Structures are given as C-alpha cells and as structure tokens.
Amino acid sequence: MDTSRLEVRADQLPGIRPAARLRVYLHQENISRPREAAKGENTMASVKFIHHVNVQISHRQRTREWYEQVLGAEFLDRGPLNERQLQLRIGAGEMHFTETSEPVTTGHFAVEVDDWEAMLATLERLEVPYSRSPGSTNAGPPKTSEDTPYQGRREDNGEHYTYIHDPDGNLIELLSHPLGLEDSEGKAVELPDPSKGLRWKQKEGFVTSR
Numbered sequence: 001m002d003t004s005r006l007e008v009r010a011d012q013l014p015g016i017r018p019a020a021r022l023r024v025y026l027h028q029e030n031i032s033r034p035r036e037a038a039k040g041e042n043t044m045a046s047v048k049f050i051h052h053v054n055v056q057i058s059h060r061q062r063t064r065e066w067y068e069q070v071l072g073a074e075f076l077d078r079g080p081l082n083e084r085q086l087q088l089r090i091g092a093g094e095m096h097f098t099e100t101s102e103p104v105t106t107g108h109f110a111v112e113v114d115d116w117e118a119m120l121a122t123l124e125r126l127e128v129p130y131s132r133s134p135g136s137t138n139a140g141p142p143k144t145s146e147d148t149p150y151q152g153r154r155e156d157n158g159e160h161y162t163y164i165h166d167p168d169g170n171l172i173e174l175l176s177h178p179l180g181l182e183d184s185e186g187k188a189v190e191l192p193d194p195s196k197g198l199r200w201k202q203k204e205g206f207v208t209s210r
C-alpha cells in the first residue's frame with residue numbers, strides 16, 4: 001500500500017450519497033503542514049530589521065572600494081560564498097552585490113548616518129556629487145527654510161537627507177535623524193554600534209582567513 005497518499009472516495013464514505021462522486025485526496029505532506037503550523041498558532045514572528053539590500057554592479061573591486069571609502073563599509077569574508085557575491089557590512093546591516101555586465105538599477109535604498117556634517121565633508125573630499133532631488137541635479141523649490149539644492153531637512157523630525165549614486169548608478173539616500181529612535185512608549189532606543197564590527201556568526205573553520 002502506498003502510504004504516502006491516502007485516497008478517499010467520498011461516495012464510499014458512510015452517509016455520503018453515491019451521486020456526490022466527490023474524490024478527496026489527502027496527501028501526507030498536506031496533512032503534516034497544518035499540524036506544524038499549529039505549534040505557533042497564537043504567535044507571530046516580528047521583523048527585527050532589514051538584513052540586506054542587494055543591488056547589481058559591474059565591477060566588484062571598484063564597488064568595494066567606493067562603499068568602503070564613502071560609507072565606511074566593511075568587507076565580509078564569507079569564504080566560498082564570496083565567489084557568488086560581494087558582501088559588505090554597512091552599519092548594522094549588509095549590502096550584497098551581484099556582478100553583471102549590464103547592471104540594472106531600480107528605485108533607491110536609504111542608510112542612516114550618525115554624523116551629518118562629517119558625511120557631507122566626506123562627500124566633498126571624495127568629490128561625490130549629492131543632491132536634494134533623487135536622480136536629478138534639479139531639486140526644485142525648497143520645501144523648508146533649511147533646504148538647499150544639495151540637501152534637505154524635514155520639518156516633522158528634523159531629518160537630514162540627500163541623494164548620491166554609486167559607481168554603477170544605484171541611487172542611495174543618506175539620512176540622519178538627530179532626534180533619534182524611540183519605541184511605542186516614547187523611550188529612546190539605542191542602535192547597535194557598527195564600530196564593533198557586527199557580523200553574523202559563522203560555523204567554525206568555514207572561513208580560513210579569520
């Protein structure tokens with residue numbers, strides 16, 4: 001008997017009229033899934049943060065150097081996995097880069113920086129163009145008294161913002177929130193300290209260079 005599949009013809013069940021002619025298939029995999037899900041019946045997973053953003057690039061070394069210099073990113077040695085992707089730590093999250101001859105850029109992603117003036121000084125020093133308008137040098141009329149063609153400041157939370165492009169044209173929004181982060185009760189929440197070299201633990205011996 002094939003135990004992986006239990007076939008029940010509805011018209012063979014007691015109390016079911018033969019005219020019903022309904023066939024019900026109960027596959028073992030279909031039986032077990034709801035039981036597993038039932039373990040966490042009353043719980044719901046919560047997202048901690050965005051783990052990584054993946055963008056396409058055309059030159060791995062150029063990208064690595066640019067993100068290291070402009071955004072203080074750190075190369076993540078993932079051993080053999082690095083053959084498939086360039087992976088960098090950026091703040092408390094990660095950027096993954098897929099190399100392709102003709103990268104396609106979509107939308108934008110944003111990063112939070114801790115020192116706005118230092119960030120702008122870095123952009124100036126490295127001659128990285130930045131604009132208050134995404135994807136354009138024409139920022140339009142200012143929306144607040146602190147807006148310039150190069151950077152903006154939102155009225156509600158004092159957020160600083162500007163936009164830059166990486167060497168392949170991926171659009172990056174730079175943000176800084178001087179009022180900080182708070183929980184639903186209004187208590188200040190501290191972010192992880194990126195200077196401590198955050199990384200996901202790996203199995204012993206997987207990466208030989210560390």
Ligand SMILES: [Fe+2]
Pocket residue numbers: 108110173
């Ligand atoms: Fe944005």
